[in-house]
Amino acid sequence: MKRLLLFTGLITIAFFLLLAFINPYAPVAKYEEKNEHGISGAIEWWMSVRVNDQTGELDLASMHEAYDAVNSMSSNRSMGIQWEEMGPDNIGGRTRSILFDKNNQGVIFAGAVSGGLWKSTNNGLSWGKVNDLFESLTISTIAQASNGDIYFGTGEAFYSFGLNNPTGFSAFGFPGRGIFKSTDGGNTFTQLTATIPATGNSTTEDWAYVSRLATSPTDANKIYASTNKGLRISSDGGTTWTNAVGPILSYSWDVKTGSDGYVHAVVGNKYYRSTTPDGNSFEVRSGLGGFPNSGIGRIELEVAPSNASYVYAICINSASEDLQGVFKSTDGGTNWTLIGPGGSASFNPPGQQGTYDICVGALPTDPDVIYFGGQLSMWKYTPTLGWFSVSNWLGEFFDPDIYIHADMHAIEFNPFNPSEMYVGCDGGLFRSGNADDIYPIFSDVNRNFNVTQFYSVAAAATGEVIGGTQDNGTNYIDFLGNTTMAAKEIQGGDGGFCEIGKVNPNAFFAGLPAGTVTRSSSKGGGFNLFYDDRIDASGDGGIDEGADWLTPFALWEQPDTGRAFYILGAGGVGGNSGHMWLTTGAMNFSVDPDWFRFPLTSGWVTCVAFSKDGDHAYAGTSNGFLYRYSNLLAVDEAGKFSYPSISSTAAAWNAVDSGIVVSSVQVAPGRYLRWIAVDPTNANNVVVTAARYGNDENIWRSTNALESTMTFTDLTDNLPKMPVWTAVVDIENPNRIIIGTDYGIYARDLGNADGWTEENGGMARVPVLEIKQVPYYGKPYLYIGTYGRGIFRSGSLVGIDESASIINNAMLFPNPVHEQANLRIVLAKAGLVEINIYSLKGDLVLKLDEKNLAAGESNILINTSKLTPGSYLVNAKSGSSVFNQKMVVIK
Template sequence: MKSRNLLVGFHEFKLGIGIIMLMAVMLQSAVFAQLAPTGTIDATMTDLQYLSLMRNNQISGQLDPADVLKARNQADNLRSSSAIGLKWTEVGPDNFGGRTRALIIDNRDQSGKTIFAGSVAGGIWKSTTGGLTWTQISTGGLVLNVSTMSQAPNGDIYVGTGENFSTGRYNKFDGFIGQGIFKSTDGNNFSRLNSTNPGTFNNPDAEWAFINKVAADNNKVVAATNNGIRYSSDGGQTWTMAKANGVELTGMGTEAKIAADGTIAAVVDYQLYVSDNGSIDGFKLRSTGAGNDSLPNTGIKRIEVAFAPSDPSVLYAVLVADGTQTVFFKENQMRGVFVSKDKGVSWRMIGPGGSNIFNVFGNAGGTSFRGEYAVAITVDPTNPDRVLLGGVNVWTGLKMQEDGFYNWVQRSFGESGIYFHNLSLVPSSPLELYMTSDKGIAYTDNYLAFNVKLLNKNYKTSMFYSVASDDKGHLLGGSQGNGIVYIDGTGNTVESGVNIIPIVDGQARSIFTGGTVEISLVQPLTMFYSTTGGELWRSPDLGLSVANNFLYGTEITNANAGVFNLPFRLWESFNNIYSRDSVSVKATEDLDAGTVVTAYSNNNKFPFRYTLTQPLQEGDSVWIQDKISSIMFIGTTNAVYMSRDVLNFAKLPSWDKIANVSGVPTCLAYSSDANNLFVGTQQGSLLRISNLALAYDSIRADIRSSGCIVSYSVIKEFEGRYVTSVAVDPNNSNIVIVTLGNYGNEEFVYRTVNALDQTPVFTAIQGNLPAMPVYSSLIEMNNSSRLIIGTDFGIYTTETLSQNPNWTEENEGMGSLPVMMIRQQTVDRPAIDDIPGVSNFGAIYLASYGNGLFENRKFVGFNEEPWNNPAQNTSSIEIFPNPVNAEMSFALDLNADDQVSLDIFNFTGQLIKHYELGIPGKGRHIFTKQMRELPNGTYLLRIVAGKSVKTGKFIVTR
């Protein structure tokens, strides 16, 4: 064993069973290395660094809590009746969980089946089935970013908010600021303790902005906050500062635990303090670094502690290194695991720091670590000498002798999650373990055997950056922690998702962080998706396989290496008037001029109609314009590229460089004809690239060619601001919206109505919108003045585009949480041959950072063409009773195991309701739906079952 494990000043350890077991896990670690997900701790940029670039002030590099609180207060004042009337519907995934730092087992339920969990972005959740299914607890329209939970012996529950465990050294200027501490006395109703309100925006101290830990012992509550350790003796009504030797503990508080006898352990500024008698002013420093039996007090980045439930004198501490002692410990690496048998007075090391074998917080190669971000420790309720430790995976440690290391065994290898934040043992059944991680919640009935199952059913807390839809409303999304998720309504529920895992060289490449995504409408089985480090994949079969070398050449691939979320967009058209492609139509009989024939595009042999302009004799052919087109645009560091053949899997795509960029592109938006592309950058530039529609080959498209016709220029600089999104009016390419990030500024939304002029004029349209980052934007396709934006506090809309527009919150059905992407399905096509038409034209989709994906179909039109197609209109629908009062039932006869969906339109053609009915199977089925909320009137019902469309009409009378 290397000598660096001795440098903490402890007596020499012995090469006992513990070391043998540590070596035994090396082979298991090698197996895990093969399964390690792409984009985890090896990524060049983490998710928290990415979010900081968008949210933190561009000058200071920090996030001032006063700016966030100001925006939050402004947002609260804007809550009113919806201006547009958008109501959002959850569309999943209902089987994936997001980052979860808190879980408690309700001590009032003797069965141990009632559990509470808190997501860092998705709120409070409750299960009464031992985690088999979950229900979100309402907190008054706020979606809490839960960081910690604790339950007092009397049953009171305390929930702390504000996530501050990041990848940099702790400070109060990072992360998602919380909403205070929420309390419940009945397990159903949670309300904020008024004493913990983070305050108004003019509070420079931002007290209660981050509650990193909370611990409760009946009315005694201890909170580790961004302003120190706070103590309450009246259940959180009032608070005082904890003291050590008469000095208030006012630094960054990151840990608080209460032992069975009332002893309190707390961590402030990376130092451990203990109050033996549990008094507010009785804390003593236990990180002294003095002597062989002391706890190290330098080079520390995080300390997590746990008391033994069966012996309150036993205290464990796991220390994370800050990287300043680089000879011995790398940043975020294990500094050591320690145990004290006298409440922290003396210590001994039981788990080595700096070890490539006992590698709790690092990747398989031992080159990158996340100890500050993910660490958890708990003690067996019946055995004070057995401890469980969480990091990248879960480990157990057992004392084998009075000195030397514990016997450490790695128990998990990625199958139960990754990056563990909480380990909770069931008190009445100590081998049962609940675990929370970046992938939600997992459970094992025996942590020594570790047969694990995930418990994410209906735990809708996934954190999405992106969303894309096909022509049927099937969704693809890029998420944090769960990679790429596809939802097509054919799973166990219509909201169930599946992970898209590329197979490369025969090996599965599990993706941890998903980026931008696209689904083709021309070739509906084709999807595109990305992950951190600029990797971009394409698949011809909904992710079952991937095409190798989609991006190739060092110029493109090297430029992507430092990109967290690679921006790319797929433009498709079924009526591209600028197309230079052509296809041949051959007559099988004499045809007159004016005859409508079917041609097949070079893109996926997609059929389209063509009217002959002249007679065509049998056997003769005519070349016609192929108007079905697709173009992909991709932004890399310092450049933008374009390809017209990404749907052709028989060859490598040809990439043309269409612009040089000074900086890193963050977002792309094209005009409806793809003649212009707008590019926003991390450095605050907005570029316009023009003449793309006729740049149909490399000679005309690639700027390195002397025959290039493409032009590009910077049309606006936003002074170092992060350009988060660009939206182009689908009906007028001169109208463009630009949104910006970075708290600490006054203007976040700009608009121009002359985007194609040589020097466009951009006007701020901030109006009454809170001063907060705007992550995504949309100009609704039916109204150029109807803007929809996604912000730190949800969706806001306006239809009054004066210099001082009135913005209104539109979060019904969703709540107030970050929305990272908004997209509307703006491509339409009629049904043709056996291919159904687009069923979601006009639908809007959201990627939320905390509660998954959402949909709104308010603007979905009513298209009668599929109903008039005899090949599809197989029969009408039997509806009963008709007229309808409260419930409507209908009978459906199916001849195949097809996916079935139901749409209800009013008689003006507006879509009122949409249901996914799953795959009922062959035979006759009766469905019943509630219609109580429908006003009196006549309605049209449409059933789509595979390629068959059935229709019916019913009347609502009361």
């Protein structure tokens, strides 16, 4: 159906004005943040927490040394922690590479930048991971040789501010481990030895970033690789590699081969073409035949599959990262015509981040037609119609047929069906089955494609979880979706830290970038800002003095009194000071609460935490200081969390005069403190961790944290020298400390001499940015947010295998229920089954006698006659297996 997308902008504006009129908390406000910040804030934050503390630069050598140290550690998991994947299985994540297997119809491969390699055998209807144990899960490119061999390259160099210096290189994405090859159709892969980055003193090791791979159309052994150290060529299937003759040894963005065998490449901001088909020698073509020669950053190439004489080049401005121009050649790259001029507000697909997100694909049935994906929309070009938009990043709200998630990175066409086009983007994978129509129809194809990048996680006592993600909003998994791992996006854009109320589990708190925090009284049904004019006098929704891109905050509640404290950290990033702010009214949704500013800190605040009793709050800073603020309960009881008048400024309230006692210690001079974990059984025991590479110490512990002079001892021991993103002190055994790192979970029991052990049972070695321990129906569970593989949980620290599910299947019927429900449950083996009914607030309302059931199918009757009408949660547990289903009782 033809859709006139010329009017998409007007339709979008009208639609969201209508939503805002009907509902003041409509999605338009939620998504403004994403458009405003783009990717630069995330890149800057990752740079700030991963650089070498001594040099201020990305230190690839230290990263590779940490990887080698991880591999050399014993594989024994002394605590035997086993992880259970929770999802989401419907959201996706940043995907830069797609490959249709040309020898097997319906088989597709997709590479995520921190979630690894995935495969579909049913043409994208569902996905499964190929191998979670690859040496690198940061995949940027996939290619297939003429004999069917498959290669993928690792390292994400496009996560960058651009390559402004032709002889330099600056990227802050995760480095890779070279190139991997499969000779059995993608079932197994082997790391190519010649491409393994060598650990050394250089900050630019060979093969740290492989951005593009291309293969010869006729020689199955001829492979081309765009790397951070130039264009490399192999003539023996990847066993050995040589430098291309001609280009300088600078970073290579792209390489493509045509059906005629000619090779087109980008090296050091210049366009090169091979002098012969399948050649090793290249000549620079920038500045010739109409191809631009100055002010260029990234260049993305495309050779039309139906006619190799048609070559396209998207050129990005090096300084502003917007579009310089789209160029077309019809004679194999000799002469070029500008078909898409830059410098226009109405046509600038990459926005201001062309290094990060551009892709181009030529229609297989017509070499004159191309698609151009960028930041917010997919554009199409035909010689007769020119340029027009065919997608809208907000289309999910008014026309799903035109929706593709923002930030596009890959376009691929199905060789068995040239009308079928796949798009890889920050929202995973999207498909069109009619790409040869003027206006294609799009839909997402993310089923089981769990590569979502989480910054945080929070859990309710009944097991539901929320988490903030990179560019996929704040996700909520409540077990009530199409699958138990399906998530709802309850707030858009880039997510941050999250909290769920314990006294009121309907209360959700969610962060947005750089100082904006929101709350919801209805489990994400609508989020609102809740700053006053002391913390946000400008009224823009942020903290006036600034804040870290991932703004730290924490919630403390006292169940028997309903008292609650909420703290967050502030301070201009890059500056020398900051503050911690506190409000006592976060759980009162009827008003915007007063905020109280604590004394100045050295460095901006990077992490915060409470003691279990709420009497002490802690703040860590970018200068390595830890601050403790004590006597909070007495100050609150005395009514001293108050201002002398409504018009009082933040400075009118004095924390020390109010009775708060401030203590501080510089745990690690100049270090970026990343996490504070307080022992829930003894507030004297506090663990502090730090970010960044190039340091011998990254985690410390104090056993006198409540004294006026706190002291900390290094706990790094045998832990590889890498950032420690998060930590928790086990409530069941305070000697046990569990941490999250770039390579997953590690743990240590201070009661023995084993040191740190890897505890990644059931999950990949992916970065873990937050870990929390939360009671799940009374039993302490660990929850983790991973940066690339979603959310996981574990119910035991003693080796219970939660992945070996006892409950194979269960179903509750009828539902809604009048007087009696039937729970049909299928067990893999005989065992005890415990069944409880909870209110949606988490209160136990009905407990059934424990059942000893045989393997196979059993039916259990649930009498609901004594339950009042409403919604409940049915919870069945057998061993480590858990089944939850919402039940509606009617009369």
